[in-house]
Amino acid sequence: MTADELSAALTDLISALVAEGRLTVDVVPEVKVERPKSREHGDYATSIALALAKQAGLPPREIATLLAERLVEVDGIASAEVAGPGFVNVKFDSATQGELARTVVTAGEKWGHGTALAGRVVNVEFISANPTGPLHLGHTRWAAVGDAIARVLAAAGATVSTEFYVNDRGMQMDKFGASVMAAANGRPVPADGYHGGYILDLAAAIVIARPDITSLPEAEQFIAFRETAYALQLKQQQQVLALFRTHFDVWASERALHESGAVARGLAKLMEQGHVYELEGAVWLRTTDFGDDKDRVLIKADGEFTYFASDTAYYVDKRARGFDLNIYLLGADHHGYVNRLRAVAACAGDDMDDNVEVLIGQLVKITRGGEEVKLSKRAGTIVTLDDLVEEVGVDAARYTLGRYPADSPLTLDLEEMTRATSENPVFYVQYAHARIASVLRNAAELGIDWRAADFDPSLLDHERENNLLGMIGEFPRIVASAAELREPHRVARYLEDLATAYHRFYDVCWVLPRGDEELAPIHVARLWLCASARQTIANGLGMLGVSTPERM
């Protein structure tokens, strides 16, 4: 019995009661079933009676009683009680619940996966930084969360592609090239250029690789520096992200959009839809037709394409590549883009509620020993992704960033993060995994083949076993909601609760035979339970891109 099955059973019950004339209900709302915070309230509880009371014209407790009476007759349900103002608290019988262990072990890596988003072809674009410097902590939040969102969407059945848009065109690239060139020639970096120490490193690396470069004519030299530095910097970003276990299926270049004719095609598509017009020598897109607060320029009066023109082309291009849902993950400083991007979709003839989705992540504030660290790429006071990984490791960094919802501002203290790694919740969860792995190893050493032994799920009737099974059973619903809401932190929070349930079980329920003790059915049953808990933790951590150690 699972939560979904219980919900379905309740829906059927209500329909039956209506058919019998014992209940008058026009519309049966979705029956929500939840896991109560207090274990005294059973394995699951529903407030459906409260929701039905008004339209049924009956006191909620009366409806709850009707439901409870019928529920106890349903297979797998041990008890159903009315509580409080009209809640129905349900307990499953241990055999039915214990079966879950078998289900989980059988499903293996697929446990928790669902089909809610089956058929959706989703593009998840995130980070999309200029290739003019190293990735910093702001990008890192999306590296962790964006990647987790993609994984969670895939677990919900979607076909997902991750994408990084490289802004390799325009003024910033020129400033970047000029900065590196100046540094290589021993000249001061222009005031509006990039001043980080990495500029010097890039300059030095380029000069070593191409000693003749500084003797090239100025214009030629500038291009050479810009292009070489671009290639090096992009490669550096790619290497760091690979180290961070954030994989991108596509690295899309803004230049390539122009060179391949995608910009022209995008423009043609928008014109065809009739939202493009000319004014004062410039070409505009009438985004105000779809909720934007002002129209946007596509082609400037001087004939140059704007950055926004690339954006529109990029969107049209993604659609042409078959993505029916395009998710953009942007920093809070880009929230003004939300309406603009939605309007672009609408201007291209799409449904802006269905084909495009913009998620805004609040900025990460960094403190060091309680004092705020201002992040500025130009001033060079940045905390890079490399730094972070070096200081706290990939697992701790990913988990720490992944356990908070991205739409709330986050303050991280670097000292605390480094110092507190051993107390970081990620270790708590990983420790549970390692502990189980250890038990399973010991079982193997004792020659116990629990998979081949008879498994009697009804033996898992201890309160802690029951609680652990209940938590494990929640996993598919957690994954589904994390995908639906684009909130992978729900998986992290869930894993912490699951780890607690395991540790509590482990504390009082001995798993393996001790000493000369014979192997008994309870040992086998508990090994199945351990294996299912391990699988669940592994699948959950996998969605967050965190490793699952066998030993720590």
Add this chain to the structure above:
RNA sequence: GCGCCCGUAGCUCAACGGAUAGAGCACUUGACUACGGAUCAAGAGGUUGCAAGUUCGAAUCUUGCCGGGCGCACCA
């Protein structure tokens, strides 16, 4: 001025409109002579920024204030 986001324990943060608002860190106190103590058990800590409203029920939804962050380019 207009717009978006956020105000929850000392700190960092959770909480499909549900029952007594929860974790971690920090603080008190217990538990290892057999599967990993990176654990478990117990305690303390709150007017969910303020005020109205919606309803069986509000941290959550609505409105108005107060406080903070971020945006409002023919820049990228």
